[in-house]
Amino acid sequence: MRYWNILLLLTLIGVMSACDKQSMSQVMVLQGKVMGTVWRVVLFGVDSVHKKALQQAIQRQLDADDHMLSTWKPDSLLSRFNSYQGYAMQPISADMADIVTKALRIGAKTKGAMDITIGRLVNLWGFGSVKQPVHMPTDAEITLVKTQTGLQHLRVIQTVAGQWLQKKNPGLYVDLSTMGEGYATDHLARLIERQGINNYLVSVGGALFSRGHNGKGKSWRIAIQKPTDNENTAQTYVNLQGYGISTSGSYRNYYELDGRRISHIIDPATGWPIKHKLVSATVIATTALEADGWDTGLMVLGSEKAKELALEQQLAVYLISKEKDKFVSWMSPQFLIFLTKGKNGNRDNF
């Protein structure tokens, strides 16, 4: 279980401290585990008698999402699609069709840097449900596995009669880890809103969505963490209302092999884990799903290409690169709108 995931990417800071005594009495915090990580909900103005029922409804929905999208569960809808090694159209849910369609679209816009078909490479490098390798994969192994990847081999078919997924390469293995948390976060937000609750903050792992105010009439203040593997301090803060945010980083989810740091983010072009100066990419978008898809693609591209794409696509992006011993941040004009001051009055903490 990667409990640090929620700490890894986005830390909810100042939520409780931002509330005065009166509103504190209305704060409800719910949390649990799903998808190898932690989910968390902070609400205002909800009677505590509803707490248990809400907790159960949330867990039920998130477990169902997990059973649809997991590559860790052999009986999930996605795992069944991955096990099937043929060309026939396979029935999927409307939600899965929507996620895959959006993933393919972001994949195309990143020129294949975000590629949900790289599941076999993720497994080869030990970041899927398969154990980490004890030796560095050989070029021959990587080349072979790469032949079973590629966005062009995956097709979503949507008609009034239903939705299907089709492989044009029978060995294709889809990994939705990069967007699953974002999807679950948006889904959770919809569940909360169906209860008539309009002031909330929800997160699954490193994906987060918030709406309304934090109990003091102010929009939610979210901290983006410094990209270090041993520190839990805020790098900068954003105000979020009605937006999703997600961070992808190479600084915590890695292991060392033969003296080399192996990141969980893989460049589909080379088949190797990324190794460049960009250490964290944060994206704000209208949904957590979109934010969760873009951040990984930008991480793969590296700072210069990520900046170009962020400007071209008018994305709200915050990048942190490691230049020699220093961290250097960059943000797109769209991100600047969300920036707010931290407790010390600074906007950026480097």
Ligand code: FAD
């Ligand atoms: P992100 O940057 O959002 O995504 C990185 C992940 O995406 C990588 O770990 C890899 O899987 C994949 N990836 C790498 N490179 C690329 C690329 N170029 N393009 C596209 N994708 C790429 N973890 C467990 O340990 N146990 C579980 O039981 C478990 N179940 C899960 C179930 C679901 C439905 C999901 C979505 C995830 C599950 N996880 C599980 C994984 C885990 O909790 C995180 O989702 C995962 O580690 C990545 O999330 P992230 O936010 O850290 O990274």
